[in-house]
Amino acid sequence: MIPDLLALTADLVAIPSVSHSEGALADYVESDLRARSGLRVERIGANVLARSELGRPSRVVLAGHLDTVPANDNATPRRQDDTLWGLGAADMKGGLAVMLELAAAREDPAVDVTFVFYACEEVGREHSGLLRIAAEAPDLLQGDAAILGEPTYARIEAGCQGVLKLAAELRGTRAHTARPWMGRNAIHRLAPLLEQVASYQARQPEIDGCRYRESLQAVLVRGGVAGNVVPDQATVMLNHRFAPDRDAATAEAALRDWLEPVLDPTLGDRLDVAEVSPAAAPSLGHPILAALLRTTGVPARAKLGWTDVAFFAERGIPAVNFGPGDPELAHSADERVDRHQLESAYSALWQLLTPTRSK
Amino acid sequence: MIPDLLALTADLVAIPSVSHSEGALADYVESDLRARSGLRVERIGANVLARSELGRPSRVVLAGHLDTVPANDNATPRRQDDTLWGLGAADMKGGLAVMLELAAAREDPAVDVTFVFYACEEVGREHSGLLRIAAEAPDLLQGDAAILGEPTYARIEAGCQGVLKLAAELRGTRAHTARPWMGRNAIHRLAPLLEQVASYQARQPEIDGCRYRESLQAVLVRGGVAGNVVPDQATVMLNHRFAPDRDAATAEAALRDWLEPVLDPTLGDRLDVAEVSPAAAPSLGHPILAALLRTTGVPARAKLGWTDVAFFAERGIPAVNFGPGDPELAHSADERVDRHQLESAYSALWQLLTPTRSK
Numbered sequence: 001m002i003p004d005l006l007a008l009t010a011d012l013v014a015i016p017s018v019s020h021s022e023g024a025l026a027d028y029v030e031s032d033l034r035a036r037s038g039l040r041v042e043r044i045g046a047n048v049l050a051r052s053e054l055g056r057p058s059r060v061v062l063a064g065h066l067d068t069v070p071a072n073d074n075a076t077p078r079r080q081d082d083t084l085w086g087l088g089a090a091d092m093k094g095g096l097a098v099m100l101e102l103a104a105a106r107e108d109p110a111v112d113v114t115f116v117f118y119a120c121e122e123v124g125r126e127h128s129g130l131l132r133i134a135a136e137a138p139d140l141l142q143g144d145a146a147i148l149g150e151p152t153y154a155r156i157e158a159g160c161q162g163v164l165k166l167a168a169e170l171r172g173t174r175a176h177t178a179r180p181w182m183g184r185n186a187i188h189r190l191a192p193l194l195e196q197v198a199s200y201q202a203r204q205p206e207i208d209g210c211r212y213r214e215s216l217q218a219v220l221v222r223g224g225v226a227g228n229v230v231p232d233q234a235t236v237m238l239n240h241r242f243a244p245d246r247d248a249a250t251a252e253a254a255l256r257d258w259l260e261p262v263l264d265p266t267l268g269d270r271l272d273v274a275e276v277s278p279a280a281a282p283s284l285g286h287p288i289l290a291a292l293l294r295t296t297g298v299p300a301r302a303k304l305g306w307t308d309v310a311f312f313a314e315r316g317i318p319a320v321n322f323g324p325g326d327p328e329l330a331h332s333a334d335e336r337v338d339r340h341q342l343e344s345a346y347s348a349l350w351q352l353l354t355p356t357r358s359k
Numbered sequence: 360m361i362p363d364l365l366a367l368t369a370d371l372v373a374i375p376s377v378s379h380s381e382g383a384l385a386d387y388v389e390s391d392l393r394a395r396s397g398l399r400v401e402r403i404g405a406n407v408l409a410r411s412e413l414g415r416p417s418r419v420v421l422a423g424h425l426d427t428v429p430a431n432d433n434a435t436p437r438r439q440d441d442t443l444w445g446l447g448a449a450d451m452k453g454g455l456a457v458m459l460e461l462a463a464a465r466e467d468p469a470v471d472v473t474f475v476f477y478a479c480e481e482v483g484r485e486h487s488g489l490l491r492i493a494a495e496a497p498d499l500l501q502g503d504a505a506i507l508g509e510p511t512y513a514r515i516e517a518g519c520q521g522v523l524k525l526a527a528e529l530r531g532t533r534a535h536t537a538r539p540w541m542g543r544n545a546i547h548r549l550a551p552l553l554e555q556v557a558s559y560q561a562r563q564p565e566i567d568g569c570r571y572r573e574s575l576q577a578v579l580v581r582g583g584v585a586g587n588v589v590p591d592q593a594t595v596m597l598n599h600r601f602a603p604d605r606d607a608a609t610a611e612a613a614l615r616d617w618l619e620p621v622l623d624p625t626l627g628d629r630l631d632v633a634e635v636s637p638a639a640a641p642s643l644g645h646p647i648l649a650a651l652l653r654t655t656g657v658p659a660r661a662k663l664g665w666t667d668v669a670f671f672a673e674r675g676i677p678a679v680n681f682g683p684g685d686p687e688l689a690h691s692a693d694e695r696v697d698r699h700q701l702e703s704a705y706s707a708l709w710q711l712l713t714p715t716r717s718k
Contacts, residue, residue: 161537165586176664177574178520178574178665180574185577187553187579187580188557188576191550191551191552191553194546194549194550194553195551197547198547215537215538215539217536217544217547218547218583218590219536219586219587219589219590221582222580223580224580227524227578227598230576230578237586239536239587241536304537305535305538306537
């Protein structure tokens with residue numbers, strides 16, 4: 001019998017857990033796991049882990065973040081029929097409810113399972129609860145495959161694209177605007193750079209049947225000295241998403257090649273890496289992830305954004321995104337999840353973990 | 360006999376007078392005028408005026424600003440041989456020294472003269488001492504012609520170009536950078552706009568023998584929402600200098616025509632006037648200014664920047680820029696003036712005002 005996942009999600013939404021303030025929700029999760037799961041529970045800061053130690057030949061990690069972005073007039077959960085609205089309903093308290101009910105399920109599983117409830121996923125990566133756990137108790141994160149409960153509409157979103165942020169700085173020479181020919185306008189020099197960025201030919205490689213789609217976007221531009229001065233400096237921040245058939249160094253080299261015609265190092269132009277997050281391969285050939293794919297009954301698709309599957313992939317653990325809820329609604333005022341989504345995700349994971357049904 | 364203008368300039372440089380802090384220098388100027396000039400002296404805030412009332416058929420206004428930009432390691436005057444270095448040496452305490460010595464000259468002049476020493480020229484126009492005098496005692500600014508003592512290398516720089524600052528705002532549609540095709544990148548849309556700005560075909564009209572040279576420069580650019588968001592907005596501030604054969608409305612209309620192909624009002628793009636300062640015609644046909652031109656012995660050239668000659672021109676008073684010092688050194692750490700410049704400017708103005716020599 002499937003538990004009332006919508007009611008549990010509503011309880012979780014009712015406990016505020018904006019990033020850096022996950023303590024109350026971590027307390028709730030810890031208590032619930034200690035009371036209902038029969039698993040070994042560990043607490044590290046605002047992170048909670050629960051693991052079976054049955055000596056099974058393989059171990060699956062189910063991971064989900066406790067935090068939400070700040071409220072958007074949607075702090076109070078509101079339920080109508082089989083739909084629940086509220087901050088975090090989709091991203092990802094619905095997924096947390098699925099994890100808690102799976103932890104409480106009494107069937108004898110085919111694999112060992114580690115549940116990871118972690119803090120600070122929605123803020124700068126340096127705050128990530130996963131990084132803290134990895135620093136303090138890396139063994140607790142070991143496993144043969146990982147499933148991240150981010151909202152994916154209860155279908156596998158495989159791997160993730162990497163992110164490379166590059167700061168392009170163009171230089172010029174200051175002059176008075178009444179005598180601009182004495183200088184060189186760095187803002188005017190943005191024109192060919194931005195044209196090159198906008199015309200980037202995005203690769204769309206297919207890996208494990210998933211079509212990735214790279215992108216290159218200018219996300220920030222700054223330049224200028226004063227209202228009467230020909231500016232000698234302008235900066236553009238570029239956000240590049242690269243498919244998992246490339247590592248970050250290859251992606252960076254390709255981008256430098258693409259932008260080389262519109263930069264002039266003799267003027268002092270520079271291209272600096274501001275941030276890099278690796279891509280993660282889909283890994284759908286892994287037996288556990290392949291089994292999950294079969295139980296969902298729908299084809300996997302590529303994850304185009306970056307998620308913590310890359311955290312696990314970097315550590316040699318193949319991982320996929322799989323959870324209830326519409327990813328497009330994440331961070332929106334209209335964020336919601338419905339019972340059918342919760343039950344689809346629960347059922348697929350329950351079949352994966354429980355031998356009598358799925359193997 | 361020519362007075363020691365270099366020594367007086369050094370005294371003036373030694374009195375700090377950064378914009379909004381001209382009080383001490385105004386006190387010095389007021390005392391000097393009351394002690395030495397025999398003219399009627401008025402004080403309005405940090406502005407000092409001195410006028411003859413001889414009933415001559417025409418009146419010349421000699422105007423100069425008391426303030427300087429902030430110091431650039433050059434607050435203390437330093438003299439070597441016939442050159443004086445220091446903040447304001449060229450812009451324009453050399454000119455003030457010339458004005459003070461002309462006010463103290465005892466010859467019976469051919470014209471009535473009004474000396475205007477005013478505050479806050481180097482900051483936002485709304486602070487201008489000339490505007491304060493115009494508001495409180497407009498009659499004191501009346502005259503048939505005006506000479507502004509800004510540094511011009513002691514040759515006439517005629518009229519001035521107008522300034523039109525336009526804010527161009529481009530719009531787009533936000534999206535996640537992993538799915539940029541869902542949005543429209545407003546920063547990418549800067550490329551054709553900046554290309555159009557950079558390729559502006561500047562007019563170079565000749566007026567009264569002076570060649571003006573228009574310009575269009577992007578001076579500020581801002582855009583972006585967050586590192587992972589396709590931006591929906593980007594703004595460029597444009598600085599346009601237009602020749603005195605155009606009024607501001609004509610210049611604005613021409614600029615709107617030029618930029619029309621790269622703006623899309625249906626997306627919400629806008630072009631807003633941020634600031635407008637009118638141009639001033641060279642007016643070299645006016646008898647007083649023509650006489651000054653003859654005494655300088657060198658051709659006039661066009662003033663490409665904006666100066667307070669436009670203040671007088673707007674009020675129907677033809678005006679030119681004429682003063683000692685190199686305008687290119689204004690606001691630089693190396694600002695300086697030499698005795699020869701001071702004496703050239705003094706002599707030309709003295710000849711203009713004194714009938715026995717020049718008429």
